[in-house]
Amino acid sequence: MxxxxxxxxxxxxxxxxxxxxxxxxxxxxxxxxxxxxxxxxxxxxxxxxxxxxxxxxxxxxxxxxxxxxxxxxxxxxxxxxxxxxxxxxxxxxxxxxxxxxxxxxxxxxxxxxxxxxxxxxxxxxxxxxxxxxxxxxxxxxxxxxxxxxxxxxxxxxxxxxxxxxxxxxxxxxxxxPGTLEYGRLMRARAELQRALDAGGWGPRVPETKIAAGDSGPAVVALRDRLIAMGDLAPTTSARMDAPLIAAVRAFQARNGLAVDGVVGPGTRAELNRSAEERLQSVLVAMERERWTNMERGQRHVLVNLTDFSATIIDDGQETFRTRSVIGAEASDRQTPEFSDVMEHMVINPSWYVPRSIVVGEYLPQLKRNRNAASQILITDRSGREVPRSSIDFSRYDERSFPYSMRQPPSNSNALGLVKFMFPNRYNIYLHDTPAKSLFGRESRAFSHGCVRLNDPFEFAYALLAAQEDDPEGFFRSRLATQREARVVLDAPVPVHLIYRTAFTDAEGRLQFRRDVYRRDRTIWDALARAGVAISRPAS
Incomplete structure (x- = not known):
């Protein structure tokens, strides 16, 4: 209506x-x-x-x-x-x-x-x-x-x-849903609809790099668009001056971009998204919020895949945040969305290589060179190590290869030095990683599906603080043994893996992220088929 x-x-x-x-x-x-x-x-x-x-x-x-x-x-x-x-x-x-x-x-x-x-x-x-x-x-x-x-x-x-x-x-x-998030998304929907009714945010920013000191039509278009979006106070300046640079940086921050104050291809693409596109993202986020209209736990872990982040929430307040790496964009590596309960962590974990990786990645390498991936042990069905010299790898294919692979605890272990377990049918968990350089990337979809944490030790301390007087000392003492140690959480913690391209931050500001797996586009198409429509101003 x-x-x-x-x-x-x-x-x-x-x-x-x-x-x-x-x-x-x-x-x-x-x-x-x-x-x-x-x-x-x-x-x-x-x-x-x-x-x-x-x-x-x-x-x-x-x-x-x-x-x-x-x-x-x-x-x-x-x-x-x-x-x-x-x-x-x-x-x-x-x-x-x-x-x-x-x-x-x-x-x-x-x-x-x-x-x-x-x-x-x-x-x-x-x-x-x-x-x-x-x-x-x-x-x-x-x-x-x-x-x-x-x-x-x-x-x-x-x-x-x-x-x-x-x-x-x-x-x-x-x-x-009675959550603050749902109420904020409702307000954002109304504001974006008003912006759309008023004709949107004006001309698109031209395809040219804009940096400090620049002037001209492209800067004016940038200025006017940021004013219309509410990221910049009204001004008549036609130069890329300090207030405009600050507005670009603020825009980059609330869109999950590298914050450098320079308008390059990535920032320009997000600036030029229409009010209608943003409204679609908000409508999808509201539907997603309804899917999780349940008690999420007084303390819980929230992993927003599109934001590449993992947070601990206590009594509705964020008490810890770290960057994350999620599953790669290939369909067989994407991280699924679900909720489960974290029961324990493993310090100095072994990595039991998933079958799909064993036969899809390592077996071809071993056929070419039996000493490939030498840091990983080959084991029989009982978990006993099998010498590589006794195996003719050329005899096997993906279906017939009878062995498993395991990487013992070490600094180079694929899981790093700690993993956080919420047993589930998808074999997804949170863990450390030796590949620290990936956390500096703007987009961080690189894993086989599990979620890697930038600050896993600090994440562990935050979880252990509920049951240990000296959580860091407790953790470090187990780590120093270099032996695998399972630590049960006295109070299991719900974990929610979500996917939000539109959400609000602690101050209620609307944030947007890229649709890394293109799931929200699919959901919007389904909502549109179900009758959800965006009213557009009469031409």
């Missing part, structure tokens, strides 16, 4: 709250009348065979929920119709619920059968909206296979029962 149509809908809705002369008013049976009215009989027939609705209506003796003339029914239907008309504020398609059509049908319903059918249709609309706004419009795993998230779906009967016991408008407002 467009903004311009809302006054007309409000007028229609006001007509429904008037108790006198309601076309949809009905007389329910009193103690002196028959026990089952024609309306209730019609409701029973309308929900027959509907396992999702019949129990709820049966528990009410097939009384109506929405179509009565009593104050409770009026409050319910008007709260629902109002919520449906505002679904666009949540990035949901108003057309999916069509509140104007519901109003028209409610007005036209005359017979008990028509009123009963409308009552059931309103219930279906309520449950559809409740699910969409609470846990998302889409099923994530059907859209992107590597989103292995278990969406916290609510039981429809419990949702309806809760609604019937609550103040209707308050219940409907509470369905959406």
């Amino acid at each position: 467009s903004l311009s149509s809302r006054p007309r809908f409000a007028t229609l809705l006001r007509g429904l709250v008037l108790p006198a002369g309601l076309a949809l008013s009905l007389s329910l049976p009193t103690a002196g009348q028959a026990q089952v009215s024609p309306f209730r009989q019609a409701v029973a027939e309308a929900v027959a065979g509907r396992g999702d609705l019949a129990p709820s209506y049966r528990a009410r003796g097939f009384a109506g929920i929405w179509t009565g003339a009593d104050a409770a029914a009026i409050a319910r239907r008007n709260a629902l119709l109002s919520a449906l008309s505002r679904a666009g504020a949540h990035g949901l398609p108003v057309s999916r619920y069509d509140p104007e059509a519901l109003v028209a049908k409610l007005r036209a319903a005359r017979s008990p059968e028509e009123r009963a059918e409308m009552d059931v249709e309103m219930t279906r609309a309520f449950l559809r909206y409740a699910r969409d706004v609470q846990t998302g419009l889409l099923e994530p795993g059907r859209v992107v296979e590597l989103i292995r998230r278990e969406v916290p779906l609510r039981d429809p009967a419990e949702t309806l029962a809760g609604f019937l016991e609550a103040e209707p408008a308050a219940f409907l407002r509470a369905l959406a």
Whole structure:
């Protein structure tokens, strides 16, 4: 529903709250009348065979929920119709619920059968909206296979029962995620829509490098675009001066770019993204927030793949942050999205090489040179080392190779000196790495799927602080043994691997990141097919 149509809908809705002369008013049976009215009989027939609705209506003796003339029914239907008309504020398609059509049908319903059918249709609309706004419009795993998230779906009967016991408008407002992030994303959606309605952010920045001291049309275009985006206070300066450089640096920081104050190809590409593109990212982020509308843990670890970061959150506040390296962009190396619980860490870990790496990477090397990857042991099924001289590698292929490979603890171990385990079916965990140079890169998608940490020791200290008086001393003493040591966390910590190209920081500022795996593009396409649309100014 467009903004311009809302006054007309409000007028229609006001007509429904008037108790006198309601076309949809009905007389329910009193103690002196028959026990089952024609309306209730019609409701029973309308929900027959509907396992999702019949129990709820049966528990009410097939009384109506929405179509009565009593104050409770009026409050319910008007709260629902109002919520449906505002679904666009949540990035949901108003057309999916069509509140104007519901109003028209409610007005036209005359017979008990028509009123009963409308009552059931309103219930279906309520449950559809409740699910969409609470846990998302889409099923994530059907859209992107590597989103292995278990969406916290609510039981429809419990949702309806809760609604019937609550103040209707308050219940409907509470369905959406109650996180600060969701509220901020809603505000960002509204602001970006206003920017789009006003024509966007102006001309694109020309394809030329812009650095300190430069002037001319390209600098003016840069200046005007940053002002329109809110990154620069209004100014008439046409030079790349200190305020403009500071604005570029701020823009780079909130877009995950290298912060150097110079407009090169990467920064220019992000500057030239349209308000509509950014709005799409925010709408996808809102859908993703609904998929994780659950208790995340008083203390939890949050890994945002697109931000290449891992953070520890305590009571809603970020208490530790480090850079990360994630799975490479190739489809068989991308890091999946899921939630699990960290149970322990391993200090001085061995690396048990995944089968896919053994036969896909090391076996070809060993066929050419049996001494390749000499730091890694070859083992039999019992874990015993097998001398390389006793193996004719040329005899084997990916299917027939009977050996495993293991790298003992060492400074050069692929897992570094500590790994953090949240056992899962995907064999994904957080770990140290000897390849420290990768953390200096702007984009850090290089691993086989696991998440590497830039500051793994400090991450360990932060986790151990909950159970050790001297977490650093405890960790260092185990590290000094050079032997593998498993350390159980007294209080397991939930870990959430998420993927957000749009999110807000601790100060509430909107941040954007590149769609490194192109998952958000796929999700936006699915949302658009489901009816989510961005209104554009009339040309």
